[in-house]
Every structure is written in C-alpha cells, then in structure tokens.
Amino acid sequence: MSIRTLDxxxxxxxxxxxxxxxxxxxxxxxxxxxxxxxxxRIRAVLPxxxxxxxxxxxxxxxxxxxxxxxxxxxxxxxxPVAGRLGExxxxxVHFATDTVGESARSTVADLADxxxxxxxxxxxxxxxxxxxxxxxxxxxxxxxxxxxxYVDDAFGAVHRKHxxxxxxxxxxxxxxxxxxxxxxxVLSKLTGAPERPYVVxxxxxxxxxxxxxxxxxxxxxxxxxxxGGMCFTFLKAQGLEVGTSLLEKDMVDTCRNLLERANxxxxxxxxxxxxxxxxxxxxxxxxxxxxxxxxxxxxDVGPETVAGFSAALSQAKTIFWNGPMGVxxxxxxAAGTRGIAEAITKADAFSVVGGGDSAAAxxxxxxxxxxxxxxxxxxxxxxxxxxxxxxxxxAALEN
Ligand code: 3PG
Ligand code: MG
Numbered sequence: 088m089s090i091r092t093l094d095x096x097x098x099x100x101x102x103x104x105x106x107x108x109x110x111x112x113x114x115x116x117x118x119x120x121x122x123x124x125x126x127x128r129i130r131a132v133l134p135x136x137x138x139x140x141x142x143x144x145x146x147x148x149x150x151x152x153x154x155x156x157x158x159x160x161x162x163x164x165x166x167p168v169a170g171r172l173g174e175x176x177x178x179x180v181h182f183a184t185d186t187v188g189e190s191a192r193s194t195v196a197d198l199a200d201x202x203x204x205x206x207x208x209x210x211x212x213x214x215x216x217x218x219x220x221x222x223x224x225x226x227x228x229x230x231x232x233x234x235x236x237y238v239d240d241a242f243g244a245v246h247r248k249h250x251x252x253x254x255x256x257x258x259x260x261x262x263x264x265x266x267x268x269x270x271x272x273v274l275s276k277l278t279g280a281p282e283r284p285y286v287v288x289x290x291x292x293x294x295x296x297x298x299x300x301x302x303x304x305x306x307x308x309x310x311x312x313x314x315g316g317m318c319f320t321f322l323k324a325q326g327l328e329v330g331t332s333l334l335e336k337d338m339v340d341t342c343r344n345l346l347e348r349a350n351x352x353x354x355x356x357x358x359x360x361x362x363x364x365x366x367x368x369x370x371x372x373x374x375x376x377x378x379x380x381x382x383x384x385x386x387d388v389g390p391e392t393v394a395g396f397s398a399a400l401s402q403a404k405t406i407f408w409n410g411p412m413g414v415x416x417x418x419x420x421a422a423g424t425r426g427i428a429e430a431i432t433k434a435d436a437f438s439v440v441g442g443g444d445s446a447a448a449x450x451x452x453x454x455x456x457x458x459x460x461x462x463x464x465x466x467x468x469x470x471x472x473x474x475x476x477x478x479x480x481x482a483a484l485e486n
Contacts, residue, residue, distance in 0.1 A: 090263050090485055091484075093238060101144040102142060102143035103144075104144055106146055106147065106237075107230065108148045108237075109149055109241045111132075111240075112129055112205075113443075115447055129168065132240050132266055135240045135265045140202075144200070145198040145202060147204050147234060148206070149186070149205075150241065157211070157213030164208065166184075178202070178203065182204070183207055184207055185206075186211055187206075187230060187232075190207075214229075217250070227250040235259070237255055237258075237262075239263055239483075239484055240267055243468050245468050245479070246476070247479065248479040252479060270463055270468075281405035282404035284404060286309060287310070288427060289313050289314075290318075290445075291444065292316035293316070294335050294341070302474075303473060305349060311353045313353060314356055317335075319334050322376055324340070324343040325343075325346065327377055330384055331381075356376055357376055357395060358376060359374065360387040360413065360419075361373075361374055361380065362383060362420070363382075367417040369386075371419055373389040386414045386417070388427075397433075400433075400434045401430065405438075406439065407473070409440075409469065410442060411448050424452065428448065439461045440462045440463060441465065441466065442465070446463065
C-alpha cells in the first residue's frame with residue numbers, strides 16, 4: 088500500500104503549519120435534547136489530533152453530521168461536538184459558524200500553533216456531496232485553502248466520493264491518520280486469510296443494505312448468522328408468515344436464492360420476540376418463528392436463537408458483527424443484541440464490530456469495549472471494504 092501516514096507528516100515537521108483533518112464526527116444525537124448520545128467517534132480521532140497538537144500544528148478539523156441538504160440546518164450543527172471535543176482534548180476548540188465563509192476564514196487565520204479549530208458541518212454546502220465534479224471541485228478549493236497538508240482520519244466516510252474525502256487530497260499533500268490506518272489494517276485481516284472458523288453476524292433493518300456484503304461474504308465465511316429486522320424477509324422466503332414485522336417484499340426472491348446457494352451456511356432465528364406495536368411499553372411475547380401472529384411484529388430475536396447463535400460463535404476464531412439483533416434502544420427488545428454481544432466477547436476469537444449502530448449498542452449496553460478485538464467507526468465503510476469495493480477516500484490517499 089503506497090499510502091503516506093501521519094508519522095511521515097510528523098517526521099517532516101508540522102510546527103506552525105496548518106493541517107486540515109477530515110474527521111467523521113457524525114455522532115448520534117438524542118432526539119429530545121439534542122445531546123450527544125455516543126461520543127465514540129469523537130474519541131476515535133483523539134490520537135491523530137493529539138499528535139498534531141503536540142507537534143505544534145494549527146489543526147483545522149472538518150466533518151459532516153447527519154444528512155442536511157446542502158444548506159445550513161441548525162439541528163445538524165457541529166457546535167455541541169466542538170464542546171465535547173474540547174473537553175476530551177483538554178483545550179478549547181475554536182468553532183467556526185460556517186464551513187468556508189467569513190467565520191471559517193478568521194477562525195483559521197487566528198489559530199496559534201497547537202490550537203484546534205472545528206469548521207461547521209461540511210454538508211451545509213451543496214458542493215460537499217455534489218455529483219458534479221466542478222461543483223465539488225470548487226468547494227474542495229475553498230476547503231484546501233485552509234491547509235498546508237491534509238490528513239484523512241474519517242474512516243466512516245471513506246466510501247463517500249465527497250469533496251472533503253475525495254477532492255481535497257488531490258489538492259494538498261495528503262496522509263492517512265491513525266484511525267484510518269488502524270481500521271484498514273484490521274479489516275484487511277478479514278479480507279485476507281482469516282483464521283477459521285470465520286463467523287459473521289449481520290443484523291439491522293434492511294436486506295437491501297446488506298445484499299452486496301452477503302453476496303461477497305457467502306463464499307468466504309463458514310457461518311453467516313442473520314438477525315435484526317432483515318431476518319423477517321429471509322423467514323418469509325422460507326415460506327413463514329411474519330405478521331406485521333418489517334418486510335421487504337421485493338427482496339423475498341433474492342433471499343430465497345441466497346438461502347439456496349448458502350449450503351446451510353446461513354443461520355436464521357428459530358424464535359423471536361413479537362409485540363403489539365413498535366413502542367417501548369408494547370405488550371410482547373416470545374414465539375417460534377412458525378407461530379408469528381398476523382397482527383404482531385417481531386422486534387428482537389428470542390433466547391433459543393441467542394443460544395444457537397452463541398454456540399456457533401463459541402467455535403469461531405474470527406468474528407465480524409454488523410447490525411443489532413433487535414430494537415436494542417428499547418430495554419424490552421435489547422436481550423438479543425446483548426446476548427450476541429456477550430457471546431462474541433466470550434469467544435476465543437479475533438472479533439471486529441463494524442458499524443455505528445453496533446458500536447453504539449456495545450457502549451449503550453454497558454459492555455466492555457476492550458473485550459472486542461476492534462470496534463470500527465465505519466458502518467457503510469466497513470461493509471464496502473469487506474465487499475472488496477474501491478473506497479474513494481482510500482484511493483485518493485494512494486495517489
Ligand atoms: C456513517 O454514519 O455511516 C458515516 O458517518 C457516513 O454517513 P453517511 O452515510 O450519511 O454518508
Ligand atoms: Mg451510513
């Protein structure tokens with residue numbers, strides 16, 4: 088891999104130089120209060136930012152948050168993230184109230200050596216995500232003007248062909264930050280020669296989001312355990328009735344085809360927790376998958392499923408997990424996700440947790456992060472890496 092790293096940049100000396108860092112500070116916010124509900128992605132970039140601060144760089148951090156539509160939208164402001172980042176760094180973070188406007192220009196110009204600035208949400212600008220090369224390029228020009236060098240530490244966004252990820256590195260000397268490097272190192276172990284048995288657990292709501300990774304993984308994994316909302320489309324493909332559970336009707340045939348080709352590698356739930364409604368206090372029961380009542384919906388996998396999946400995980404030498412098994416945010420439907428997470432920590436295996444949601448679940452359930460081999464900050468990014476796709480952000484660093 089011909090990627091230059093943060094250490095290469097530090098060796099050149101960065102004291103007094105402006106270093107533009109693309110981070111993925113896209114953290115979950117509490118719907119009611121707007122408070123940061125999981126700061127894992129902020130903590131994940133501290134090694135890179137800390138090293139630059141210590142080396143006396145003027146550090147200009149940029150990120151997206153949520154999916155605003157190319158114009159300022161206060162609910163997606165990075166302002167609370169600037170506060171939290173400052174607490175974690177132990178030094179104030181100078182927040183620019185725009186991304187490339189007057190506030191950003193003066194904030195960057197006023198930085199002293201070893202200080203950190205955070206620009207407002209990149210996606211408040213249409214140029215960030217534009218499909219039009221010229222529009223993206225014009226925005227990248229404005230961003231690149233804030234740095235003498237560029238560090239990509241936004242692993243969660245490397246699968247996006249966006250201005251700050253793909254076009255800025257074409258304009259500045261560029262290196263991979265510590266997080267991006269570690270993520271690629273770990274995930275390349277899974278695509279290389281993983282120690283066997285290699286067991287993958289997939290959850291989350293949609294089969295359509297996971298189809299490409301299932302296709303890519305089927306030939307390489309020893310077992311593929313499927314839970315979460317997407318299991319109901321697979322159950323339907325087996326001829327079962329799934330009540331009012333999440334169902335992607337147009338994916339049923341695809342799931343049937345996958346099951347036929349899987350040679351028994353795919354394990355599906357045998358029992359599920361069904362509820363009267365999608366609500367924390369809804370009445371609920373555990374039923375066999377062939378007994379889901381027509382008026383109820385499945386919101387978690389059941390205890391027998393957890394036991395079966397755990398048995399498969401206990402044999403594994405390599406584990407990758409992406410996607411919760413149920414609606415873990417509601418305590419009544421968290422047991423499946425907790426059970427699987429615990430089984431992963433107990434296995435004598437190298438385990439990788441991929442995905443914003445699964446990583447947040449690990450922390451929300453109070454599990455010990457250090458009992459996993461690696462917790463990726465990338466959801467879509469880690470899946471696309473495992474699919475073997477070219478990631479625009481990584482390709483841009485290679486050039
Ligand atoms: C993520 O949360 O997966 C990353 O931050 C990328 O966000 P996006 O899916 O909105 O591009
Ligand atoms: Mg995403």
